[in-house]
Amino acid sequence: MIKIYNTLSKKIKDFIPIDKSHIKIYVCGPTVYDKIHIGNARPLVVFDTFVRLLKYKYPKVTYVRNITDVDDKINDRLISEKITLKDLTDKTINDFQKDCKSLNNLYPDYEPRATEHISEMIKMIENLISNEFAYLSKGHVLFNIKKFPEYGSLSNRTLDDMISGSRVEVADYKINSGDFVLWKPSEPNIPGWESPWGRGRPGWHIECSAMSKKYLGVQFDIHGGGADLIFPHHENEIAQSRCANNSNSLANYWMHNGYVNIDNVKMSKSLKNFVSISELLNRFKGEAIRYFLLQSHYRAPLNFSNNSLLEANTSLSSLYRSVEDLSVNGDPDKEILTNLEDDINTPKVFSRLHYLSEQSNKGSIEAAQLLKNSSPILGLLENTSDNWFKTNSFNEDDLSINKLTQRQILELIEKRAYAKIKKDFELADKIRKSLDDEGIVLEDNANGTDWRYK
RNA sequence: GGCCCGAUGGCAGAGUGGUGAUGCAGCGGCCUGCAAAGCCGUUAACAGCGGUUCGAUUCCGCUUCGGGCCUCCA
Structure with a gap:
């Protein structure tokens, strides 16, 4: 039985699906005006892992993760960078998908874009107006x-809480200070769509309502996203x-991941204290970043540091030693599940x-196999260990940082083997040292000498 | 001002009303020409003060400190 913390009830509850033959989950994706940072990556990895579990447990899972490609921050970029909406969002989406892949995330079943669902949003807004949940005021x-x-x-929180804490001046076109925009007019120089209320653009939240309804229906199981x-x-x-929708529930379970902090303060684009994934991928493997993101409980804050990524890499290496070149052959470990x-x-x-891993190192083949069999549900350890240890090119563009080719490494190993036979340990150690300086570690074992990147 | 969360060993990070996860780092040993890896052993913690209890790091209260939200945000 899956148990999850539900933000709605503030409690951990058994997960009871609406239809156990078909689980439906919606997770808020990125607003595509810039590259994602490691804080943005946390929900991607957490919910990817969760969806892997759901897919293991249930016959059918539909996972929707939207892309918000209409937004005022995007509009600001269009003006400052003098590019079109499509050019900016296409490029950002491309980068985003590359990052997702590096983090070993499965592709969602649907990845709908807001701009492709304007008509659904307009319909929903019309409905809200005709049922008097929404009102027209000064073009909004x-x-x-x-x-x-x-x-x-x-x-x-209550409405009173919000009024007393309001830190923003209330727009004069609002009835209540907390009223939010469903549709707003667009000036001629920014993106807009024709609507019953003139040329304009949707407010921030309506795209998720329209798209979740289209792909999952008016009521679905789980809605996820960052705590913010x-x-x-x-x-x-x-x-x-x-x-x-005139319904008494949108999602039955609401799940929110905690923040990634840096120096114990929330990482965010507005504070400019973020580290982008693409930047990190120049220094670390995507899988190490994934390991780091899963190292603490998803609802707890997670402090980012260079060192924690290095540690994640070391820990993963020790696991990779134990799986060697096994293939998945059976179910994941029960305790892991x-x-x-x-x-x-x-x-x-x-x-x-x-x-x-420890049991495997002591000779348990079953343990090694269980380890490997658990890899698909975690999105970790899916590589061969040879691949893990002999790759240090993190970004495809950075192959040039491999200063020594494999062939050169093997030649040096051979040279060292001769030196060892001749008991010229001074030369042997010199070769070891020179490779070590290049970040390559030699390991002598029964079969000769193997090498790996640190 | 309102609401909420957290404080665990050198660091990261679970968990539990009583036998003290796990990772990284450290220390001792085995192994090795030397290493690396691995294995064995080992050091080390539950913010402070009260309360409940036979017993609290775990439950309750207060204090201190840190963080978050209150229409930018994953």
Whole structure:
């Protein structure tokens, strides 16, 4: 039985699907105006791991992760960089997908773009207006939060709380300070679409409501995203979807991952204290980044540092030693599954991985096989160990950092072997040292000498 | 101001009302020409103060410190 923490009830609950023959999950994807950073990568990896578990447990899972390609931050870029919407978003989406792949994420079943669902959004807004949940004011369409009595239940706040804490001047076209925009007019120089309310663009939240409805229906099992989306994004999504669909639930379970911090402060684009994935991929393997992101519990904050990535790499190496070149042949380890089912307790999973690794090192073939068999559900250890140890080119573009070719390395190993036969240990050690300086470690074993990158 | 979360060994990070995960680092040993890896052993923690209890790191209260949200954000 899968147990997950539900932000709605603030409790860990058994996961009971609407239809156990078909699980439906929606996760908020990126707004594509810039490269993603490691904080953005956390939900991608966490929910990818969770979806792998769901797909193992249930016959059919539909995983939708949207791409928000209409947004005011995007518009700012269009003006400052003098490029078209399509050029900017295509390029950013391309980078995003490359990063996702490097992190070993499976492709979602649907990855809908907001701009391709404008008509669905307009329909939903029209519905909200005709049922008086939304109103027109100075060219804007706004959602009236007082029409939805449960407003605030996800983020655990009341309307009074919000008024007292308001740090933003209330726009004069709003009835209530918390009313949010469904549609707003576009000036001629920024992207816009024709609508019953003139040329304009959707507000931030409506795209997720429209797209989740299209791909998953009015009610689905799980909605996920980063904790910073709880308010206002998900709160507003619930309000507008439930009112438009006249339903008593949008998603039954809401899951939110904690932040990635840097120097114990939340990493965010607005604070400019972020490290992009593509930058990290120049120094670390994607799988090491994935390991790092799963090393702590998904709801806890995770502090980023260079050293933690190095440690993740070392830990992964020790696991890779134990799986060698085994192929997946059977089910994942039971205990790993149990730990994953327990609100995605990946730290416990890792503890078990290292236990299996140790057993494998002591000669247990079963343990090694279990380790390997658990790799598909984690998206880790899917490589061969030879591949893991003999690759140090992290980005495809950076092959040039391989200063020595494999052939040159093997030649040096051979040279050292002769030196060893002649008991010229001084030369042998000199060769070892010179390779070490290039980041290459030699390991003498029964079959001769093997090499790996540090 | 309102609401919320956290404080575990040198670092990272689970968990538990009583036998002290796991990783990285360290120390001793085995192995090795030397290493590396591995194995064996080992050091080391539960912010502070009260309370409940036979017993609390684990439950409750207070204090201190750190962080987050209150319409940019994964």
